[in-house]
Amino acid sequence: MVAVDRTQTGLRVERNVLKVLKGLAEYLDISLGDLVEGIALHAFEGKVPFSPETLVKIEQLKAVYGLTLTAADAHRLVER
Template sequence: MVTVTRSQTGVRIETRTLKVLKALAEYLDLSLGDLLEGIVLHAFEGKPPFGPETTEKIRQLKEVYGLDLTAEDAHRIDDAESRG
């Protein structure tokens, strides 16, 4: 075990992405924070965070919640609220 200090934060995230993340956390029996930490730590090391079974579950959840964004979209997302 590694002991860490955590901070509470308010993060803005695309709604469908959040729904998929929450559903995936529930499926994996993790908190949303633990899921996000795991994804980020894997990404920081250039490692895939999920195996084939979890990747398939993510595909299913994306379909359920209508999430059609891809990694390519990450730098092209426009916030509807900023358009005022």
């Protein structure tokens, strides 16, 4: 284990992305913050953050919560 100092932050995220992230965190039995940290740390090193089994679960959660956005939509979203 590595000791760290965490900071509370407000973060605006698309509604269905957040639902999938929360569902995935619950499935993995980790906090939402731990999930986001893990995704970021993997991305910073160019590594895939999820196992094939977890990717299957993500697809299921996306279907449940109606998430149709893809990586192609990143950085191009406009608020309503």
